[in-house]
Amino acid sequence: MHPLLIAVALCFGACAGPLLVRAAYRLSVPPGEPWRRACPAGHPLAPHPKGWLGPGRCADCAAAIGGPGPTADDGANDAAVGGPGYGTSPLRLAAVTAACCAALAAAVGARPELVVWLLAVPVVVLLATVDLAVQRLPDVLTLPLALGVVAGLGIASLFDAADGDLGRALLGGAVLSGVYFVLFLINPLGMGFGDVKLAITIGVALGWYGWDALVLGTFVGFLLAAGYGGALVIARRAGRGTTVAFGPFMAAGALAALIVAGLAS
Structure with missing residues (x-):
């Protein structure tokens, strides 16, 4: 500590x-x-x-x-x-x-990538707040965030104290955004294109630590979203066709995976 x-x-x-x-x-x-x-x-x-x-x-x-x-x-x-x-x-x-x-x-x-995570947190919180309000993840935030995280990790990778792999991080961003893009094509009402763009950042961040972190963060995000949606249905505040903001759950899953990966490394 x-x-x-x-x-x-x-x-x-x-x-x-x-x-x-x-x-x-x-x-x-x-x-x-x-x-x-x-x-x-x-x-x-x-x-x-x-x-x-x-x-x-x-x-x-x-x-x-x-x-x-x-x-x-x-x-x-x-x-x-x-x-x-x-x-x-x-x-x-x-x-x-x-x-x-x-x-x-x-x-x-005290690792260099922590600076990247701390600078990204306010932007992600802002994205989650907007998504909860209007179910939208603006490009003016998602795209610069992705570029900023990539650039930040590129700088962090130059230090010996860094505990991650930049190449794997970039591949993780491509893989996760690709998965979300397929889900968007299958069900555009349930998965917004803003989620696809946010997945770039999350994939890069989790891929930095490894594929286990990427899978864990993705799974936790879907699990939280499913639990929230199920609770709304049980409470009769939503129906089967009701859409919910998915960005906050993506962010929560990523946070959980980053914490687990950080503690394990």
């Missing part, structure tokens, strides 16, 4: 999580629609990057109602009562991101 490393990773995740609120709000639109450019009250959001990073608080809305400045309150609740807040709770995103980062640091330890 590396207590200091875990603490640093935890703090990184806790700081990065709340910065995702605005991006999650702006990207959570149905396919074919432009990204949101204004808060729920219609006030325009600031240009890049300020309008994309930070908690979901609108200064114009706060000024209009005579309220205080930005706080860490749940933006979704504020928006519901006409307040200046909007989007997902920053505390929820902070907790999820921090927990994932800390778990990876505890499992992987």
Whole structure:
């Protein structure tokens, strides 16, 4: 165990999580629609990057109602009562991101690939948040994420302390995305093309550690999705034809496999 490393990773995740609120709000639109450019009250959001990073608080809305400045309150609740807040709770995103980062640091330890995993976590959490909201994994996130992970592992492979294989990682990304692409062709309603693109990143990350990790992460993802879907059917909140966001389960399966692989190596 590396207590200091875990603490640093935890703090990184806790700081990065709340910065995702605005991006999650702006990207959570149905396919074919432009990204949101204004808060729920219609006030325009600031240009890049300020309008994309930070908690979901609108200064114009706060000024209009005579309220205080930005706080860490749940933006979704504020928006519901006409307040200046909007989007997902920053505390929820902070907790999820921090927990994932800390778990990876505890499992992987002081290896160069840990930097890649920690930098990827906020993007994956953002993708999962958007997918849960509108069942969509935007290309603006999935494709740069894949390129970033490949580049990061390429740099990590230059260090002797690295515990993985770059060639196998690239092959893993090709294999897993190919499998998901076949599933997409068979049942496009049950498997989105965004899932295929996310599979590139997951395949590369898990392939870095080996084929066992790739199989485990894929299996856990499908198992979690099946369990969730079954629970919805039992609770009569969904039917046989109901589709669910698969990206979060892919991410959860990958996280579990990375932790297992990190602990085993």
